[in-house]
Amino acid sequence: MLKVLVACGCGMGSSQLLKMNCSKVLDSLGIEHEVEHTSVGEAKSMAHNYDLVIVAENFVSSFDADCGATIVGLKNIMSKKELKDKIEALGLNS
Structure with a gap:
């Protein structure tokens, strides 16, 4: 199972929408997954617990x-x- 964390600046609205979209995309690709959302600040300390972290480009660094x-x-x-x-x-998706 793919463990995914999605994050936005505050961990509220945008990350919740990204979580829903991510789950839909992973479902369409047939990938078994678990998706959680949070703020970028929290995601930095939690990333080691996940396979994939999805954020806006400006937060990657x-x-x-x-x-x-x-x-x-x-x-x-x-x-x-x-x-x-x-x-x-x-x-x-392979």
Whole structure:
């Protein structure tokens, strides 16, 4: 099972919408998953517990390269197409 953490600046509205979109995209790709949402500040200390962390592009540099998770940055966090393309590029749907 793929453990995914999605985060936005405050961990409230945008991350909740991103969580729903992420779950829909992963379902469409047939990937068994668990998605949680939080703020970027909390996500930095939690990333090691997840396989994948999804944030807006401007937050990617906030994460340590050796945090243990793959960090994905999105230009448009509401774009299911961009999210699907980036997940497919990682080869997670194989």
